Amino acid sequence: MIPKTKEFVELAKITNLAGILEERVARSPDAPAYRQHDPQGAGWLTSTWAEFTDEVCRWQAALRTQSLEPGDRVAIMLGNRREWAAYDMAALGLGLVTVPLYINDRAENMGLVLEDCGAKLLFIGNQELWDSLSPVEGTLAGLERIVSLEPVSASASGLQPIAASEWLPASGEELQVEQVGDDALATIVYTSGTTGRPKGVMLSHRSILFNVGAVFEQVQAFREDLFLSFLPLSHMLERTIGYYLPMAAGSTVVYARSARTFAEDFDAVKPTVVVAVPRVFERIYAGVQAELDKHPAAVKSLLNVHAKDGWKHFLHEQGRGRWSPIHSIWSKVDAVVGGKIRYKLGGNLRIAVAGGAAMAPEIAQFFIGLGIPILQGYGLTETSPVVASNALEDNVPESVGTALGGVEVRLGEMDELLTRSPSVMEGYWNNPDATKAAVDAEGWFHTGDIARIDEAGHVFITGRLKEIIVLANGEKVPPGDMENAITIDSLFLQIMVLGEAKPYLTALVVLDKHEYAKLAEQEGLSADLAEERQSEKLERLLVARIAARLKDFPGYAKIPRVAVCEKPWTVEAELMTPTLKVRRAKILQTFESDVARLYAGH
Numbered sequence: 142m143i144p145k146t147k148e149f150v151e152l153a154k155i156t157n158l159a160g161i162l163e164e165r166v167a168r169s170p171d172a173p174a175y176r177q178h179d180p181q182g183a184g185w186l187t188s189t190w191a192e193f194t195d196e197v198c199r200w201q202a203a204l205r206t207q208s209l210e211p212g213d214r215v216a217i218m219l220g221n222r223r224e225w226a227a228y229d230m231a232a233l234g235l236g237l238v239t240v241p242l243y244i245n246d247r248a249e250n251m252g253l254v255l256e257d258c259g260a261k262l263l264f265i266g267n268q269e270l271w272d273s274l275s276p277v278e279g280t281l282a283g284l285e286r287i288v289s290l291e292p293v294s295a296s297a298s299g300l301q302p303i304a305a306s307e308w309l310p311a312s313g314e315e316l317q318v319e320q321v322g323d324d325a326l327a328t329i330v331y332t333s334g335t336t337g338r339p340k341g342v343m344l345s346h347r348s349i350l351f352n353v354g355a356v357f358e359q360v361q362a363f364r365e366d367l368f369l370s371f372l373p374l375s376h377m378l379e380r381t382i383g384y385y386l387p388m389a390a391g392s393t394v395v396y397a398r399s400a401r402t403f404a405e406d407f408d409a410v411k412p413t414v415v416v417a418v419p420r421v422f423e424r425i426y427a428g429v430q431a432e433l434d435k436h437p438a439a440v441k442s443l444l445n446v447h448a449k450d451g452w453k454h455f456l457h458e459q460g461r462g463r464w465s466p467i468h469s470i471w472s473k474v475d476a477v478v479g480g481k482i483r484y485k486l487g488g489n490l491r492i493a494v495a496g497g498a499a500m501a502p503e504i505a506q507f508f509i510g511l512g513i514p515i516l517q518g519y520g521l522t523e524t525s526p527v528v529a530s531n532a533l534e535d536n537v538p539e540s541v542g543t544a545l546g547g548v549e550v551r552l553g554e555m556d557e558l559l560t561r562s563p564s565v566m567e568g569y570w571n572n573p574d575a576t577k578a579a580v581d582a583e584g585w586f587h588t589g590d591i592a593r594i595d596e597a598g599h600v601f602i603t604g605r606l607k608e609i610i611v612l613a614n615g616e617k618v619p620p621g622d623m624e625n626a627i628t629i630d631s632l633f634l635q636i637m638v639l640g641e642a643k644p645y646l647t648a649l650v651v652l653d654k655h656e657y658a659k660l661a662e663q664e665g666l667s668a669d670l671a672e673e674r675q676s677e678k679l680e681r682l683l684v685a686r687i688a689a690r691l692k693d694f695p696g697y698a699k700i701p702r703v704a705v706c707e708k709p710w711t712v713e714a715e716l717m718t719p720t721l722k723v724r725r726a727k728i729l730q731t732f733e734s735d736v737a738r739l740y741a742g743h
Contacts, residue, residue: 148168170190172190173188175187175226176410198231211325214239217242219270221374235319236321238328240341248274261285326567330377341571348567357390358546366414367410371416372418454471459534459536500625514536516542518542519602523566525566528544589605610646612697618646634651636649637723
């Protein structure tokens, strides 16, 4: 079914995010709202809007027994599922402030968040998540109640969790939606802290409601749409676009089971909309290319040529490219070639939203050329989160699109992107100095990203102020685009380009173990990477592979030395944030000896 029913909730009349649900259930109570997989073997279970609202009312009845006041903070530590949304909606309706925790974060960070925000209640998922908090059990003393989705065994000391099945009443009263003021907080979302302690971003109901409406005007959703929820709901990109927006549109949300089963879920669910970070599409691209390597060279060439022809066809359709004879037969060829790739992604994908990081244009062009419309956007937690986005009818994938309606953007000193709109945060919780540094007296939020804006208003992110590498000769190098280009090669799992105050660039890399095994067999290297990682032969091979990926870059983009790290950089090792951003300073510290070797004698 082609999505076509436009039934978006009128947000101008709503002051509380829970009002979206109130309006939605009034309009389409029996329509499907959520679908998630039953681990007990019952398959995919669907809930209607009426059933979901009943669940929210049960949560509200239980929350009312805790003597909570509007503005009190209640935390949630749970993977993506319907219960996350039910708890959030219940709390918002009562005027409470929800504080999400990343389930893959370090215990110390989670303890810091709970203590800093003064949370009174924590909703947690299962025994594994409860055990992950044991190192910071002492910081949980401020909690008045811990509720677990699944029964958990607790230690004899401290606060004892209660299972949701015991705590929730059999039924609730009518949905309660407190009327709140413009600056009333809806949530405090803690940044992932790439450079220091996480900061609590205070977002109001008004800020998020404005962003939901502005996104919809740029990229519309329909009642027949099927969203596949994959990014953590603790991430504002998924929360705004993959939760609040489909509720306002009446779309159905399906929760993916896990990262491991994402490809299977894609095939089973056949979504029309998916929101993901660029790395997901990069891995899909690498997988397609690896699969093509198993076929004759002619097959691989056919698909890649078709993708390039498809890109030319797309440019012509967008009014940015010349007519070519291929356009007259395009649909027939595409049904055979491009259709096979689209089928592997469910066959119904209407929009794929990519955000949270930069995407290499080559990746976007490949998928768009195969008829998979990737729309890149840009935003930050502090802006609720979307600032700019491409649209189906105006999609320039080298950019992050144009600013949403009602959102202002301009360039400040050193071409830093500044933005001002009702979406900008109320400030950082308990941190007025950080707030003052981020939002100036005129209300402009300083993003820290370097950008340019073309005459049509398309925003191009060109670097990060704090990550610009200044070589010894004064050359300023933005490493992000280089790193994105290199990781298109499936051999490179992770990479960080170095060179601050040095005479030349180098890189720390993590190799994909399966791709390394192929390389080792082809080149006569040791199968044990630990034995080979500092060999001159491996370094020469890696330098050559990297040079091939950077051949179209300016002259400064040359990497003559590379050091291989044995293990992937992980959140647990404190080398990545929970949102999978690289902690550059921590990596430099951890691999100090390798970096010294790369610059020995200089």
